[in-house]
Amino acid sequence: MTNTLLSPIALPAPPIDLLTGAALFLDFDGTLAPLADTPDAVVVDADLLATLTCLRDRLNGRLAIVSGRSVATLCDLGFGDFLLSGTHGLEFARPGEAIDTPPRLPAIDAVEAAFNAFASDKPGVLVERKSISVGLHFRGAPQWEEDAADLAKHLARQHDLTVQQGKMLYELRPGGADKGSAVRRLMQSAPMAGGVPVFIGDDVTDEEGFAVAVELGGAGILVGSPRPTLATFSLEQVAAVRHYLAQGTAG
Ligand SMILES: O=P(O)(O)OC[C@H]1O[C@H](O[C@H]2O[C@H](CO)[C@@H](O)[C@H](O)[C@H]2O)[C@H](O)[C@@H](O)[C@@H]1O
Numbered sequence: 001m002t003n004t005l006l007s008p009i010a011l012p013a014p015p016i017d018l019l020t021g022a023a024l025f026l027d028f029d030g031t032l033a034p035l036a037d038t039p040d041a042v043v044v045d046a047d048l049l050a051t052l053t054c055l056r057d058r059l060n061g062r063l064a065i066v067s068g069r070s071v072a073t074l075c076d077l078g079f080g081d082f083l084l085s086g087t088h089g090l091e092f093a094r095p096g097e098a099i100d101t102p103p104r105l106p107a108i109d110a111v112e113a114a115f116n117a118f119a120s121d122k123p124g125v126l127v128e129r130k131s132i133s134v135g136l137h138f139r140g141a142p143q144w145e146e147d148a149a150d151l152a153k154h155l156a157r158q159h160d161l162t163v164q165q166g167k168m169l170y171e172l173r174p175g176g177a178d179k180g181s182a183v184r185r186l187m188q189s190a191p192m193a194g195g196v197p198v199f200i201g202d203d204v205t206d207e208e209g210f211a212v213a214v215e216l217g218g219a220g221i222l223v224g225s226p227r228p229t230l231a232t233f234s235l236e237q238v239a240a241v242r243h244y245l246a247q248g249t250a251g
Pocket residue numbers: 027028029030034035036037038039040042066067068069070128130135137139166167168169171203205
């Protein structure tokens with residue numbers, strides 16, 4: 001990312017009229033759903049799907065989920081009816097159409113084997129097998145963070161992969177895309193084209209999304225406590241995001 005992250009000052013809450021005319025890009029974990037102990041523990045409730053469906057209709061379809069989760073997992077979670085970008089900008093899907101995804105590289109299988117070997121004697125360390133990437137989670141055993149980071153960086157160099165840092169997570173994936181490139185691509189065609197991009201997210205992987213949204217004349221909304229960010233506004237937590245989105249469906 002070429003832009004410089006701004007200092008961690010408290011940002012204002014987004015005005016509700018920001019949603020009028022928006023092309024809305026929504027991160028998933030930590031933005032639409034609270035973080036949980038393990039990836040599998042997260043569920044999507046009917047209220048959230050109803051709010052997003054209503055908001056998408058009000059925005060003439062200009063609502064996309066842009067996540068680090070794979071598109072297949074997003075569909076399993078209940079988002080199959082939405083415009084999707086998965087695996088940090090590497091995958092795309094439109095409702096009813098085939099998933100546009102690069103192939104799973106043999107290197108990812110090699111990394112997964114190395115992650116499994118690392119995790120095998122460390123209770124609480126979890127390997128997340130994903131469609132075209134693989135994650136090493138240490139939320140259940142934070143004492144292994146440094147070793148997990150060293151292993152991820154070593155394997156990334158060895159296999160020419162990208163390390164994607166997340167919350168209590170190192171993920172290895174092919175490079176060449178991020179959430180910013182996903183926003184740029186989706187803004188070039190219907191239904192997102194013509195809207196003002198607004199990206200809501202909580203994690204470092206969302207900063208590229210904020211950067212491109214701002215560059216294209218829109219805004220980023222950071223979810224969580226103040227930290228260095230390219231976002232313009234902030235919301236304290238998932239509940240505030242959901243309240244904000246629900247307000248956008250009213251009136
Ligand atoms: O871009 P996102 O939609 O925010 O996805 C980023 C990663 O989210 C998931 O991991 C995070 O959430 C888990 C469940 O709450 C949590 O246990 C973990 O510690 C977090 O890092 C997901 O498992 C990853 O695949 C996503 O890349």
